[in-house]
Amino acid sequence: MAQTDYYAVLGVRPTAPNDEITLAWRRLVLASHPDKARSAPAQTDIRLVNEARAVLSDPARRADFDAQRTAAPPSGPRIREHVSLEAFTAHPSAEEPEHFTLECRCGQSYDVTVDELEAGVDVVGCPGCGEYIGIDYEVVEE
Ligand SMILES: [Zn+2]
16 A cells, blocks of 8 residues: 655654644745745645644544554565455454454465554465465545
């Protein structure tokens, strides 16, 4: 899943506190103002800057974003293929965590829980052969 790095957009560290994020956002907004940006060669994508600030200044959305950022690092597992979550078999149950499975070509199953999906996990490994697949799904905003 290609994901915009909002920290890079604002030019702040991933550990930056909220006021640093607001400062970086304000600086970019001011720099992109038409009166000041006329002579600037590089135009800032203000829509992206506002989006980055909206996500990073909201603790819940920032936590979600951080989880997604770290779920599949660039140096992480090689992903064999991307599979839609719709191809998985759902196992809803009151007793155990609701989860989804998909049979691997080795005979074992990929297994991912709803909690993991909600935390932004989009890569799952097979316990049998150690291969990884990416899961494509839409997060439903509530
Ligand atoms: Zn396997």
